[in-house]
Ligand SMILES: C[C@@](CO)(OP(=O)(O)O)[C@H](O)COP(=O)(O)OP(=O)(O)OC[C@H]1O[C@@H](n2ccc(N)nc2=O)[C@H](O)[C@@H]1O
């Protein structure tokens with residue numbers, strides 16, 4: 001039997017950092033949603049007690065460093081599963097981009113193996129397992145749109161944003177999430193984004209208000225280290241995007257666009273100097 005799971009990318013509509021915790025993580029307030037840019041996972045049972053990962057992407061680890069491997073190992077150990085699994089990852093989400101590709105693969109592995117091995121693990125339990133793998137994994141288990149607090153694992157469902165186009169652009173820069181959080185300083189932020197106001201914008205289903213409330217305090221770190229990301233943001237706005245923001249710790253920048261007619265202009269304008277550009281819909 002083969003099980004297929006889709007692992008979509010997330011974007012952060014707002015991200016605020018409250019303070020650093022004694023455990024080294026940062027207390028955050030984020031509103032996240034999914035976009036229709038997804039990895040695809042194929043899982044099949046193996047008679048031998050082993051986990052094998054393959055991928056068409058040459059640039060991700062295929063051993064125990066892979067988050068899908070870690071998810072499979074965790075579920076096997078916790079539920080005493082003796083059979084093995086072969087997982088093929090068809091990677092479409094750019095890696096280390098602020099789009100939670102690895103986290104979404106881990107979440108899809110948890111969902112898929114729950115089905116493959118008939119374990120009947122509840123959604124709540126899958127989220128708890130996910131939190132052991134990474135702060136963004138619990139959100140990726142359920143998807144939709146949510147307010148994430150704590151270190152990202154405490155979730156409150158919210159209404160989806162009004163449907164629109166999302167243009168994503170990633171410069172060939174590597175950004176480490178740990179380094180960005182490590183360099184973050186609260187006192188450098190003039191105006192923090194507001195989870196309350198973004199929530200109100202989502203509840204009133206107002207696209208202009210969603211665009212107005214976009215904000216991410218981690219931009220203060222990544223844009224300082226890589227000024228070309230700020231240039232990318234400006235270009236996207238100039239080309240006509242309705243709202244523009246860096247996702248997560250970056251470096252991917254996304255633009256929200258309501259009118260389809262504008263999308264190809266923005267896409268083509270960006271392709272001039274950025275190789276990785278995607279035009280997708282929100283996953284609502
Ligand atoms: C910034 C965000 C925004 O959605 O996403 P990405 O840019 O990674 O996609 C997340 O907070 C990232 O979540 P995730 O990528 O799962 O992080 P983890 O693996 O749990 O942690 C990686 C490292 O980031 C730091 N970290 C992460 C989360 C958090 N709330 N505080 C932190 O300080 C810690 O140094 C940790 O060792």
Ligand SMILES: Nc1ncnc2c1ncn2[C@@H]1O[C@H](COP(=O)(O)OP(=O)(O)O)[C@@H](O)[C@H]1O
Pocket residue numbers: 059060061065066067068089094095096097098099100101102103105106177248249250
């Ligand atoms: N299945 C996976 N897909 C992508 N990256 C993975 C995976 N497993 C482990 N990684 C590693 O996780 C790191 C973060 O990748 P990713 O989740 O794509 O980024 P981000 O946290 O910025 O959204 C990368 O350094 C990558 O090598």
